Structure formats: structure tokens, C-alpha cells
Amino acid sequence: xxxxxxxxxxxMEENDALKQFxxxxxxxxxxxxxxxxxxxxxxxxxxxxxxxxxxxxxxxxREQLSQMQENQPKSVKENLMDKAAHLQEKVTxxxxxxxxxxxxxxxxxxQAVSAFKEKGKAEMCKVLQKGISGVKSxxxxxxxxxxxxxxxxxxxxxxxxxxGDELKQIGNSVSNVGRxxxxxxxxxxxxxxxGVGLTRAINTPVKKAVKNLRKKIDxxxxxxxxxxxxxxxxDAGKEAEKGGRVSVKDKLSQMKEKAGQxxxxxxxxxxKAKSKEESL
Numbered sequence: 001x002x003x004x005x006x007x008x009x010x011x012m013e014e015n016d017a018l019k020q021f022x023x024x025x026x027x028x029x030x031x032x033x034x035x036x037x038x039x040x041x042x043x044x045x046x047x048x049x050x051x052x053x054x055x056x057x058x059x060x061x062r063e064q065l066s067q068m069q070e071n072q073p074k075s076v077k078e079n080l081m082d083k084a085a086h087l088q089e090k091v092t093x094x095x096x097x098x099x100x101x102x103x104x105x106x107x108x109x110x111q112a113v114s115a116f117k118e119k120g121k122a123e124m125c126k127v128l129q130k131g132i133s134g135v136k137s138x139x140x141x142x143x144x145x146x147x148x149x150x151x152x153x154x155x156x157x158x159x160x161x162x163x164g165d166e167l168k169q170i171g172n173s174v175s176n177v178g179r180x181x182x183x184x185x186x187x188x189x190x191x192x193x194x195g196v197g198l199t200r201a202i203n204t205p206v207k208k209a210v211k212n213l214r215k216k217i218d219x220x221x222x223x224x225x226x227x228x229x230x231x232x233x234x235d236a237g238k239e240a241e242k243g244g245r246v247s248v249k250d251k252l253s254q255m256k257e258k259a260g261q262x263x264x265x266x267x268x269x270x271x272k273a274k275s276k277e278e279s280l
Contacts, residue, residue, distance in 0.1 A: 021109035036230035043223045051095040058088040090149045097142045143220040150213035164199030
């Protein structure tokens with residue numbers, strides 16, 4: 001696990017690399033590409049913060065379970081603690097995948113700056129395209145895993161609901177036997193029955209996480225759109241630069257053509273003079 005000092009150092013290195021990269025793109029009249037790139041970076045950084053909050057919330061659930069009173073069914077308590085730990089591990093894994101994407105983006109920015117200094121804009125764009133391709137692959141893997149985790153959360157939420165319903169039915173059965181023996185009608189047990197209220201309380205953050213994960217899938221799709229747009233803009237910039245530049249071969253050809261036209265002009269004047277003499 002990273003220490004606060006290591007994390008601070010990483011952020012400073014990231015900021016330095018990204019700052020140089022943004023300044024370079026703006027100098028090269030590539031403001032839109034700069035905005036797209038940073039949009040992707042902030043998406044990844046923002047998702048990491050949100051996933052970290054989910055991990056903390058699940059940790060809170062585990063701590064809440066461990067402090068529950070003894071009158072709670074032990075088997076239910078242990079089962080729910082296992083499920084919370086399992087989900088926490090899944091979300092942590094997602095965050096680690098995003099860390100790898102974030103590192104790739106920063107590395108790409110640093111490599112692009114170096115490429116420009118050594119070989120110019122064309123090489124910088126080539127490095128960027130390669131980096132974008134790698135980020136796309138990593139984000140695709142992350143999105144696929146995101147769907148799996150959301151499905152896992154939904155399944156767990158349904159299981160917890162089932163446990164609560166089962167406990168409620170057990171409570172109803174025991175309670176109603178006594179009521180029937182006493183000549184009273186049956187009565188549905190309250191959710192406050194040991195174990196029932198517990199499952200409801202624990203399932204609230206799990207169901208909340210399902211909604212958040214759905215939104216994260218949509219956000220991942222938007223990030224893909226930004227990556228595609230950035231890639232297209234880099235290609236368009238390359239074509240525009242190529243079209244605006246005349247090759248040495250083409251320049252020589254144009255010069256020869258111009259010289260030929262100038263050579264023909266005097267010959268044409270001589271022909272006109274000769275024609276005039278003959279007519280006299």
C-alpha cells in the first residue's frame with residue numbers, strides 16, 4: 001500500500017509531466033487535443049476517488065457488523081461480513097486497474113514531450129497514437145471488469161434480501177405458533193426482529209453501489225468517445241500538416257515547369273515577328 005509521501009511524490013511527478021505536455025500542445029496549436037487528453041486523465045482520476053469512497057463505505061459496513069450486539073444471529077453476521085469483504089476486494093481491484101491506466105497516460109505525455117524534442121511534431125503524434133491505443137485496450141478491460149463487479153453487487157444484494165426474508169419468515173413462524181396457541185390471530189413480525197433489520201441496513205450501501213457502478217459504465221463509454229475523438233484529431237492534424245507542406249521533389253517539378261513556360265514565351269515572340277515580316 002502506498003504511503004502518503006509516495007503518493008505526494010507521484011502526484012508531483014504527474015503534474016510536472018502533464019504541465020510540460022499541455023504547454024507543448026498549446027504551443028503547437030493543439031488546444032482541442034490537449035483538452036481531450038486532460039478530459040480522459042481527469043475521468044480516470046475522478047473514478048479512482050469514487051471507487052476509494054466505495055471501498056471506505058464497505059469497510060464501514062464490515063466494522064459495523066463486527067460491533068453488532070450478541071443477539072444477532074452469528075451465522076448471518078459472519079455471512080454478511082464475508083460478502084462485504086468480497087465486494088471490497090472487487091472494488092479495490094477496479095481501482096488498481098485505473099491506477100495502471102493513469103500511469104500509462106502520464107507516461108505517454110512524458111514520452112510525447114521527449115519525442116517532440118528529439119524528432120519533432122510528427123513523431124510526437126505517433127507516440128500519442130500509440131499511447132492512446134494502449135489506454136483504449138486497458139480501459140476496455142476495465143469496463144468489462146466493471147460490468148462483472150456490478151453484476152456481482154446485484155447478485156449479493158439479492159442474496160442479502162433473501163437472507164432477510166428467510167429470517168423474517170422464521171420469526172413469523174415462531175411468533176405465530178405462540179399466538180395461535182393463545183387463541184390469537186397470526187401477526188407479521190417486525191423488521192426489527194434480530195437479523196432482519198441487520199440485513200436491511202447492510203444492504204442499503206450495496207444497492208447504492210449498484211446504481212453508482214451503472215453510472216460508471218456510462219462514464220467509461222464517454223471516455224472511449226474522448227479517446228476516439230483525440231485519435232481522429234491527431235490524424236486530421238497530421239493530414240493537414242502533410243497537405244500544407246510541399247515536398248522537395250514537387251518543388252523541383254514546379255520550378256522546371258515555370259522555367260519551361262518562360263522559355264516558350266521568347267520563342268513565341270520570335271514567331272510573331274517573323275510572321276509580321278513575311279506579311280510585309
